[in-house]
Amino acid sequence: MSKKYLVTGGAGYVGSVVAAHLLQAGHEVTVLDDLSTGHRDGIPAGARFVEGRIQDAAQWLDPSYDAVLHFAAFSQVGESVADPEKYWRNNVGGTMDLLAAMRDAGVRTLVFSSTAATYGEPASTPITESAETAPTSPYGASKLAVDHMISGEAAAHGLAAVSLRYFNVAGAYGTCGERHDPESHLIPLVLQVAQGKREAISVYGEDYPTPDGTCVRDYIHVADLAEAHLLALDAASPSPATTPAGGASRRRVNPGEHLICNLGNGNGFSVREVIETVRKVTGHPVPEIAAPRRAGDPAVLVASAQTAIDRLGWRPSRADLAGIVADAWQFAQHLDRTKES
Numbered sequence: 001m002s003k004k005y006l007v008t009g010g011a012g013y014v015g016s017v018v019a020a021h022l023l024q025a026g027h028e029v030t031v032l033d034d035l036s037t038g039h040r041d042g043i044p045a046g047a048r049f050v051e052g053r054i055q056d057a058a059q060w061l062d063p064s065y066d067a068v069l070h071f072a073a074f075s076q077v078g079e080s081v082a083d084p085e086k087y088w089r090n091n092v093g094g095t096m097d098l099l100a101a102m103r104d105a106g107v108r109t110l111v112f113s114s115t116a117a118t119y120g121e122p123a124s125t126p127i128t129e130s131a132e133t134a135p136t137s138p139y140g141a142s143k144l145a146v147d148h149m150i151s152g153e154a155a156a157h158g159l160a161a162v163s164l165r166y167f168n169v170a171g172a173y174g175t176c177g178e179r180h181d182p183e184s185h186l187i188p189l190v191l192q193v194a195q196g197k198r199e200a201i202s203v204y205g206e207d208y209p210t211p212d213g214t215c216v217r218d219y220i221h222v223a224d225l226a227e228a229h230l231l232a233l234d235a236a237s238p239s240p241a242t243t244p245a246g247g248a249s250r251r252r253v254n255p256g257e258h259l260i261c262n263l264g265n266g267n268g269f270s271v272r273e274v275i276e277t278v279r280k281v282t283g284h285p286v287p288e289i290a291a292p293r294r295a296g297d298p299a300v301l302v303a304s305a306q307t308a309i310d311r312l313g314w315r316p317s318r319a320d321l322a323g324i325v326a327d328a329w330q331f332a333q334h335l336d337r338t339k340e341s
């Protein structure tokens with residue numbers, strides 16, 4: 001059955017890929033985005049677009065919506081350290097307004113884009129949702145505050161909510177991909193080196209307690225991530241839109257419940273392994289330079305996604321790093337072609 005969804009931040013990387021998946025599943029999608037970091041040309045064809053802020057969501061939200069998928073947020077760790085107020089005002093204050101608008105409109109299903117940054121430096125890996133949350137940046141703290149806010153809203157006002165804590169999202173889905181300005185994420189930066197747009201990739205720290213001394217991360221394909229959002233919607237919606245895989249272990253998220261799920265593949269790859277994979281996939285040389293550690297980078301971040309597997313019936317199918325990098329490479333080349341034309 002077709003449903004109607006509001007996707008905040010649907011002009012951004014993950015939001016646009018999820019919006020594309022919802023449209024392909026036959027749903028009606030409104031993208032709410034102020035284009036402060038998103039891209040108008042990233043909004044998938046077929047979505048209705050409203051240019052606006054989440055603080056003003058009450059103007060757009062009405063009882064005809066079945067659920068909200070909330071991606072709109074600032075997400076640069078370094079920027080959040082330099083300008084924390086920006087993160088509290090937008091990520092936390094904006095979400096408070098969005099939750100109030102949802103309550104007023106009677107929209108009682110929410111899927112929220114949370115992050116591994118809520119955990120900070122983990123005591124052990126893989127990280128489960130019961131791990132201590134001790135974020136090391138205002139960005140992570142703002143996302144954790146929103147998770148707490150959603151739990152309170154669910155308990156007090158009967159919201160059915162799922163927070164998905166992403167590990168390192170990567171890859172692309174057709175013409176929807178990762179492009180930040182300035183770019184700070186490893187895979188797009190290494191691809192820019194392969195394209196000859198940068199001279200070399202800086203390797204931030206080679207003395208971590210990991211097999212090759214560089215940081216280890218759990219890279220998850222953005223399309224696998226998108227599928228988890230559709231399953232989360234199904235689990236939290238009053239009547240499921242589709243019959244998801246997952247069998248008997250799968251349990252619904254009822255009004256009043258806030259389910260938190262990590263999303264990652266459970267495999268770690270080092271910075272050096274990522275660089276080597278880019279060399280193999282692109283066939284281009286990628287010079288590297290040793291650089292000091294970047295403040296706040298944990299040595300190893302690897303997810304246990306067992307909750308998403310058990311509760312949502314989620315099964316990632318694109319865990320291969322070379323495949324993830326190949327899709328990101330296709331997107332990088334697509335961006336170049338569209339800039340040239």
Ligand SMILES: O=c1ccn([C@@H]2O[C@H](COP(=O)(O)OP(=O)(O)O[C@H]3O[C@H](CO)[C@H](O)[C@H](O)[C@H]3O)[C@@H](O)[C@H]2O)c(=O)[nH]1
Binds near residue numbers: 185204205217
């Ligand atoms: O030029 C670079 C860029 C990154 N790295 C390294 O590559 C790894 C991955 O870095 P990213 O910036 O791609 O990703 P992060 O692990 O820092 O970031 C992820 O986790 C963050 C919180 O920790 C936020 O959630 C963020 O949005 C999410 O992508 C890190 O070890 C980083 O030090 C380099 O060596 N050189």
